[in-house]
């Protein structure tokens with residue numbers, strides 16, 4: 876069971892897909908702050924971005940995108956975000 880989560884401050888960012896403003900990232904296992912090459916799943920659009928060397932978010936390279944697409948855990952996390960966003964939308968209507 877993954878029970879430790881912590882938010883880390885990161886440089887001001889915008890999701891490279893939807894433009895959502897991001898200045899914090901949650902590191903699920905709480906081992907360390909996000910670093911270059913780590914992925915970030917947007918809480919608005921659920922797309923997967925990658926932290927560059929200055930912790931700015933960028934779209935994955937083709938090789939990274941292939942690796943991300945093959946990762947069932949990332950897919951499960953995206954589905955959770957999509958489901959929660961849909962529930963919030965229903966609740967607010």
Ligand SMILES: [Zn+2]
Nearest residue numbers: 890893917920
């Ligand atoms: Zn986004």
